[in-house]
Amino acid sequence: MASKKKEVTLQVAINNQEQWEEMMLTKGLLVVDVYQAWCGPCKTAVSLFRKIKNELGDDLLQFAVAEADSIDALEKYRGKCEPTFLFFAAGELVAVVRGANAPLLQKTILEQLAAEKKVLTQGSERKVIKDDAILEDEEEISPLPVQSEDDELVPAGKSYTVAIIKPDAVAHGKADEIIMKIQEAGFEILANEERAMTESEARDFYQHRAGEEKFEELIQFMSSGPCHVLIISKSGEDEDIIPSWREFIGPTDVEVAKKEKPESLRAQYGTEVLYNAVHGSSDREQASRELAFFFPNFKVLHQDINESHPRNPERTLALIRPETLRDRKDEILQSICDAGFSIAMQKEVMLTEQQVKEFYKEHVNQDYYPALLKQMTSGPVLALALVKDHAVNHWRDMLGPANIEKALNEAPHSLRAQFPPKESGINQLHGSSSPEEAETEINFFFAVEHTLATIKPDALEEHRDEILERIQDAGFTISQFKETNLSKEMAKEFYKEHKGKTFYDELVNYMCKGPCLMMVLSKENAVQEWRSLMGPTDPAEAQMSSPDSLRSVFAKSVLQNAVHGASNLNHAMEKIQFIFGDIDVDRTADGSFTKATSHSQDEDGTQAEDSTNYTTNADGEADTEKENN
Numbered sequence: 089m090a091s092k093k094k095e096v097t098l099q100v101a102i103n104n105q106e107q108w109e110e111m112m113l114t115k116g117l118l119v120v121d122v123y124q125a126w127c128g129p130c131k132t133a134v135s136l137f138r139k140i141k142n143e144l145g146d147d148l149l150q151f152a153v154a155e156a157d158s159i160d161a162l163e164k165y166r167g168k169c170e171p172t173f174l175f176f177a178a179g180e181l182v183a184v185v186r187g188a189n190a191p192l193l194q195k196t197i198l199e200q201l202a203a204e205k206k207v208l209t210q211g212s213e214r215k216v217i218k219d220d221a222i223l224e225d226e227e228e229i230s231p232l233p234v235q236s237e238d239d240e241l242v243p244a245g246k247s248y249t250v251a252i253i254k255p256d257a258v259a260h261g262k263a264d265e266i267i268m269k270i271q272e273a274g275f276e277i278l279a280n281e282e283r284a285m286t287e288s289e290a291r292d293f294y295q296h297r298a299g300e301e302k303f304e305e306l307i308q309f310m311s312s313g314p315c316h317v318l319i320i321s322k323s324g325e326d327e328d329i330i331p332s333w334r335e336f337i338g339p340t341d342v343e344v345a346k347k348e349k350p351e352s353l354r355a356q357y358g359t360e361v362l363y364n365a366v367h368g369s370s371d372r373e374q375a376s377r378e379l380a381f382f383f384p385n386f387k388v389l390h391q392d393i394n395e396s397h398p399r400n401p402e403r404t405l406a407l408i409r410p411e412t413l414r415d416r417k418d419e420i421l422q423s424i425c426d427a428g429f430s431i432a433m434q435k436e437v438m439l440t441e442q443q444v445k446e447f448y449k450e451h452v453n454q455d456y457y458p459a460l461l462k463q464m465t466s467g468p469v470l471a472l473a474l475v476k477d478h479a480v481n482h483w484r485d486m487l488g489p490a491n492i493e494k495a496l497n498e499a500p501h502s503l504r505a506q507f508p509p510k511e512s513g514i515n516q517l518h519g520s521s522s523p524e525e526a527e528t529e530i531n532f533f534f535a536v537e538h539t540l541a542t543i544k545p546d547a548l549e550e551h552r553d554e555i556l557e558r559i560q561d562a563g564f565t566i567s568q569f570k571e572t573n574l575s576k577e578m579a580k581e582f583y584k585e586h587k588g589k590t591f592y593d594e595l596v597n598y599m600c601k602g603p604c605l606m607m608v609l610s611k612e613n614a615v616q617e618w619r620s621l622m623g624p625t626d627p628a629e630a631q632m633s634s635p636d637s638l639r640s641v642f643a644k645s646v647l648q649n650a651v652h653g654a655s656n657l658n659h660a661m662e663k664i665q666f667i668f669g670d671i672d673v674d675r676t677a678d679g680s681f682t683k684a685t686s687h688s689q690d691e692d693g694t695q696a697e698d699s700t701n702y703t704t705n706a707d708g709e710a711d712t713e714k715e716n717n
């Protein structure tokens with residue numbers, strides 16, 4: 089007999105396999121938040137679920153939370169940090185949403201509930217799916233990804249586009265004919281899904297055209313009946329398919345198409361600008377956004393057969409502006425984590441007017457710029473480099489419209505609506521608009537820096553390789569290094585900031601006990617990154633607050649704390665100069681660092697020439713070069 093389930097306000101807590109099996113008998117749609125014990129259920133989604141439940145008041149919709157570790161059926165979901173929502177109908181998996189993506193969750197709930205009602209009332213067939221996560225685990229066992237019947241895969245390196253056969257062409261019974269023509273023209277149809285867009289989906293899909301004169305008409309038209317959504321590629325060709333597809337469908341305006349491209353699809357099947365029969369993505373970025381919109385579970389296969397997770401990790405820059413950063417920082421960071429992003433770098437900065445002007449150089453002539461400038465310089469801004477598959481589009485989707493009124497009215501679950509400005513009128517969150525812009529913006533806030541790092545004598549003797557491996561794994565380039573016995577004079581100078589402190593003499597003696605390894609570490613945001621990797625000075629504190637840090641793992645005491653790092657950029661430059669002399673650590677075109685002869689001080693304090701370089705080669709493997717001068 090199953091033990092009693094604990095009823096939480098909205099979601100049933102499923103605690104073991106027996107309860108799981110019992111819940112699988114639920115009639116209607118069951119949305120299960122599968123979570124890991126260490127992070128708990130997704131908090132962000134609860135308010136959305138409550139709202140939907142209240143609005144629909146439908147007994148056929150149920151919510152539950154289930155901890156992956158305590159339920160056998162969820163074995164494959166253990167250890168995954170991204171929030172995962174499984175949708176079951178009569179115990180069968182019908183949809184999966186990863187990340188606390190409110191618009192997508194809402195859309196999926198409404199669609200699946202409607203589909204299940206059709207199953208129950210009209211006897212339609214239930215569309216059961218397999219989950220990507222389980223397929224990925226199978227791929228880990230097999231060196232080559234296996235394509236099952238239900239797998240949806242875009243082949244390696246292949247360019248694709250999203251196409252829509254619009255409601256007018258479908259209503260006129262032309263869909264099959266158009267599909268045949270597409271295939272005859274040598275295009276490959278990787279997916280073909282018939283679906284009727286709801287009005288709100290059409291609004292989301294065409295949000296970039298909001299404000300255009302015929303926008304409302306377009307929305308009504310696109311939600312007026314079923315369309316066919318296709319993923320199109322071209323067999324045997326690796327070049328960009330988008331230009332050839334756009335050529336094939338012809339100009340947007342049907343009249344122009346008839347005159348200039350009479351053989352195009354729009355000329356043959358369209359009747360006027362709006363009712364132009366087919367849609368095609370305008371560029372790669374739009375294709376990837378549209379793919380994510382219509383086929384969130386679609387996977388783009390990578391070429392590398394050794395890669396067990398065929399995904400597309402990407403970086404984007406997020407900014408939290410001062411007004412909201414002051415009191416809602418933790419909530420926003422929680423939403424970011426719930427959505428499955430990892431925060432690769434973060435930095436709180438006070439921007440100068442000049443820096444704002446440089447960052448927003450394309451906006452300086454806009455009416456809103458003075459208010460934006462005032463907001464951006466009114467206090468610290470938090471810059472975050474976020475990483476995730478399709479991070480740029482996912483983060484922008486979460487942000488919602490830039491116009492705050494619009495966000496509040498049309499996308500109340502978007503982050504900009506949930507974290508509105510109180511006074512400034514300026515939306516409080518920024519996201520890069522393309523992967524290229526993301527890299528430029530990330531570079532603006534997290535430029536490549538160089539810091540001085542030291543492995544102290546005892547740690548060098550006992551843990552040299554382990555520490556070097558951790559440094560490499562963290563993505564640092566060791567652009568200079570030298571093993572050196574510090575003289576007392578050098579140790580005193582090196583730690584001159586601590587002169588007068590009770591531990592100063594002890595520290596100087598300890599640093600002279602044997603050779604230490606001095607390094608120049610280079611990376612975006614290197615000073616801060618190295619300090620995070622080291623952890624707090626005192627290992628007792630490090631074990632509490634950063635258990636994976638170097639000091640937590642390798643330090644013996646607050647004095648013998650394994651590693652040292654410069655505390656800020658000026659300090660880093662000064663200490664690099666002190667240890668390595670005037671070296672050139674600027675990047676060369678191939679991304680490695682210039683080999684420079686370092687004029688450094690030797691144990692006896694005299695100038696010595698030492699040029700051991702430690703660079704990363706094109707394969708990411710460490711090269712060491714030693715020149716004996």
Ligand code: CMP
Pocket residue numbers: 586591595625646647648649651652653
């Ligand atoms: P480091 O990061 O190299 O900077 C100064 C060093 O002084 C520090 O690491 C420790 O090795 C040492 N140190 C700092 N505080 C103390 C302390 N309270 N007692 C002994 N040694 C300390």
